[in-house]
Amino acid sequence: MHATGGDPTPLTRSQAAAFERDGYLTVRQLAPPELVDSMRRVTRQHLTERRAPLELEAELGYPGAPSSTEAVGGDAIRRLRGAYGRHPVFRRWVHYPPLTACLRALLGDGPVLMPRAHHNCIMTKLPRFSSDSLWHQDLRYWRYARGELVTAWLALGREHAGNGGLQLIPGTHRQNLAAWRFDEARFLRLDLTENDALVAQRVSVELEAGDVLFFHSRLLHAATRNAGPDPKLAAVFTFRRHDDEPLPGSRSEAGGDVTILPG
Template identity: 25%
Template sequence: MSAKKLTAQQITDYHKDGYVIIKGFFNKDEVDRMYTTALEDDAMAKNAVDLNDQTGKKTRLSLWFTPGNDVFGYMTRSERMVNAVAELLNDDSAVCHFHSKLMQKEPKVGGAWEWHQDYGYWYKNQFMFPDRLISVMIALTPANKENGCLQVIKGSHKIGRVNHGFSGEQVGADMVMVENALKTMPLVYSELEPGDALFFHPNLLHRSEANLSDYPRWSIISCYCSNSNLAYNERATSWQVPIDTVPDEAVLEWEAASLSEADFMTKEQDPALKQS
């Protein structure tokens, strides 16, 4: 399997809109392996963090920093991911991995994510250059309006960083600016099928509703950083380490280690969840 390349139009769309969706970025067999691992590897459940939304519903995530020799490490380090990220970051320095997280929205109880920018969190990590950061969401199950798919405000990354405060246990954007953005730019529901990839800019305003459907919504979000970027309040070191890229076939074909070897985050370690 050869590494996939983004088209010129996809790169243009990312910079214009703040996001781009690539259909079928991972195939069914690859997704099946990742989803099975997410369900069966005890390390995911043992290291999950619950964050309450404004209504008290819980949204659950497991977050780790160093991409290892587990199936999600292979996904994060795969040629198709690293090459696509490099094209969108458009920086001469190497691509590094900041962190990855498994997002787990269970049926009926999975909480909402309030309106925010990822850089609303990462500003507290004191990353200097938001354009040298990017997130990639890979759907492990269908994501649609019924189960709380990601909503984005198209083009809102061009506003720059918006002030953020706390919404429940989450960091939420200034709602006056959010409402202004909604009056100015289109709201888009980012509906995804398993294996689809959503690449998005750290200043893109986005949110998701609670999952009130009968079906789970699980996804992996990997966040990347250019080696030329600097962070002055980040204890983890993965963001400084160029990725050791693996062939695309590793996701499906290589023997994979357990996620128990991963360096998971706890709530206490995250500077974004501390008052400042």
């Protein structure tokens, strides 16, 4: 489902209903060009400076990643972590009224919080040394009472299948998928015929700079490596209702939250 931003209340009830049905919603040009340009400029500076905290492709070890940090391309950065605290421009985006209006429409009444532990990063997909993200739900490592979180994926440049743009399986956020359909790392098993019908329903998302993809934390999604010549960059933050609380003792709880919208 697609919508167009540009005003403080960009989502209609029907668009919110489409998100509930499909598990995702694309809002075109939600972020203004000058804000996107500023985020992109800061991101490139931090990549050049290798400003910590970082996550390397080789550390995660997904298919296509360098085999170790000592291998060719082993220093390729996958994520700039802790984006909210990196620079005021990212905080400006997270509190940007058209974005928070979308979050209100998707998450409902009551306080809305941004977990610091999950996403809160700049996703980078560099040419030559990026990797494939297999089919998964973000909740595989997150621990919340209900697990009804919403991620806002802001493209800082063009995203498409050729440079590792996201693929989604609509409606899977509402399917109760049995544990045996996933491997030990909780990626969807592609050796099972039972999963073939799911994967056949996949859609590829194409984004331009300033577009935002909202998607549910239970939605199955994947992405290939970047086969293009230029880095792919996206600012990614996740949000939750105040009453969808992290489980005690979990990393989700330990990271803390930022209040985005009051009750």
